[in-house]
Amino acid sequence: MSEICPVCGLPEELCVCENIAREGQEITIYTEKRRYGKKMTVIEGLDDADIDIEGLSKQLKTCCACGGTVKDRRIELQGSHKQKARERLEELGFAVDVE
Numbered sequence: 001m002s003e004i005c006p007v008c009g010l011p012e013e014l015c016v017c018e019n020i021a022r023e024g025q026e027i028t029i030y031t032e033k034r035r036y037g038k039k040m041t042v043i044e045g046l047d048d049a050d051i052d053i054e055g056l057s058k059q060l061k062t063c064c065a066c067g068g069t070v071k072d073r074r075i076e077l078q079g080s081h082k083q084k085a086r087e088r089l090e091e092l093g094f095a096v097d098v099e
Contacts, residue, residue: 017050025051027089029082030099041082043075043089056092063088 005015027045034040043060046053057075061068064084068077077085086096 025094027094027096028099029085029089029096031080031082038078039080041077041080041085043077043085044073046073046075048073059092060085060088 003012004010005012005017007017008015010016025045025047027043029041029043031039031041041064046056053070053073053075057068057070060075060077060081064077064079064081066078066081068075070076082098086098089096
């Protein structure tokens with residue numbers, strides 16, 4: 001017997017909670033200059049209650065072939081990767097705004 005999702009009441013295999021959470025979030029991607037002129041791509045607007053930010057960060061770092069971290073509910077990627085990050089997030093079902 002399969003587990004039942006406490007939020008939507010569907011079996012875990014059919015649970016749509018994470019997909020709904022992804023569509024409802026407004027994510028912003030921008031780059032900022034850090035020490036010594038290094039660029040950093042920052043992804044903000046993620047809600048850590050509904051989304052596994054650590055897992056998402058790992059997927060983005062693999063896709064962009066770069067290092068990065070998660071700080072204060074934001075993902076920081078080393079380098080300028082706005083386009084690649086936006087494409088990957090849209091594939092995963094997020095609504096993305098690029099500045």
